[in-house]
Amino acid sequence: MDSMLGYRSKRVGTPAARLDDAVMWLPARLSALLLALACGSPRSVTRARAWLDGVPSPNSGWPMGTAAAALDVRLEKPGVYVLNPARGLPDVATAQRSVTRVGVAGVLAYVLAALGVVAWF
Numbered sequence: 001m002d003s004m005l006g007y008r009s010k011r012v013g014t015p016a017a018r019l020d021d022a023v024m025w026l027p028a029r030l031s032a033l034l035l036a037l038a039c040g041s042p043r044s045v046t047r048a049r050a051w052l053d054g055v056p057s058p059n060s061g062w063p064m065g066t067a068a069a070a071l072d073v074r075l076e077k078p079g080v081y082v083l084n085p086a087r088g089l090p091d092v093a094t095a096q097r098s099v100t101r102v103g104v105a106g107v108l109a110y111v112l113a114a115l116g117v118v119a120w121f
Helices: 010-023 025-038 044-054 061-071 092-120
Strands: 075-077 081-083
Touching (some): 025 092, 061 075
Antiparallel strands (some): 075 081
16 A cells, blocks of 8 residues: 555655554564575574664565575665675575475465464364
8 A cells, every 4th residue: 555655645655654564564574484484594584683774664674684594695676775795696596496485485374374263263
């Protein structure tokens, strides 16, 4: 909602952006944790915390930083942020590995959701 309204009107866009930040707070951190588990690197979430201040969004840095740490690559948006600056940029093999890991994280999310439903009933 913030991307639809924020660019058209600051009066309407700012509250929409703040609401988006609040609503996505938990999913951003949960997705980072699931990605770390999918990569077999639970400590990558802790490593990602070091780079969060450089990312403009309060939420997007968590999964991006976790991916950078878990895959041991540098992710950057020139002039905006650099995550895991001591490492090199990803190559094609790393990109392919990352797609697989995101898929595994998605499966973990479904399993977690299913367990939550079972526990609810």
